[in-house]
Amino acid sequence: MTAARAGAPDGAPAxxxxxxxxxxxxxxxxxxxxxxxxxxxxxxxxxxxxxDATVWELLMRDLTRLDLPCAFALLRAATVRAPPAALHVRGAHRAVRRALREAGADAVATFEG
Incomplete structure (x- = not known):
């Protein structure tokens, strides 16, 4: 499997x-x-x-922290394209959901779990 990765502090991909x-x-x-x-x-x-993906499933159960600059970057990547990608956020912790909502994710995302 080929994967795009954004590095986590312990060397594991974020x-x-x-x-x-x-x-x-x-x-x-x-x-x-x-x-x-x-x-x-x-x-x-x-x-x-x-x-080419118009729907992004974001599995965030193991994401412990999401700062606003990263939340904005995620939303920008999903929405500055034609057509914008719909985001389905699954398993995000309260603080991660809060950062996404503060960045405006409610306009393009659904939240589950």
């Missing part, structure tokens, strides 16, 4: 594009995404497999 096809992409997040990792996150979100 974001892995696990699969993409048929208009859907599954992005798995883990660890922490803070302002120091926004560049790596933007690079991972530039994965060519995401360009």
């Amino acid at each position: 974001l892995v594009v696990e699969s993409a096809g048929d208009g859907r992409a599954v992005l798995v997040f883990a660890g922490e995404l803070d302002a120091h990792r926004v560049g790596a996150l933007e690079e991972a979100l530039d994965d060519p497999r995401l360009r």
Whole structure:
């Protein structure tokens, strides 16, 4: 499996594009995404497999921290394209959901679990 990755502090990827096809992409997040990792996150979100996906499944159960710059980068990557990707956020902790909502994710995302 080829994966786009945004590095986590312990060397494990904070974001892995696990699969993409048929208009859907599954992005798995883990660890922490803070302002120091926004560049790596933007690079991972530039994965060519995401360009054709109109639905992004964001599996965030293992993401413990998401800073606003990273939340904005995620939303920007999903919405500055034509057509914008619909985001389905699954398993995000309260603080992660809060950062996404503060960045404006309610306009383009559904939240579950």
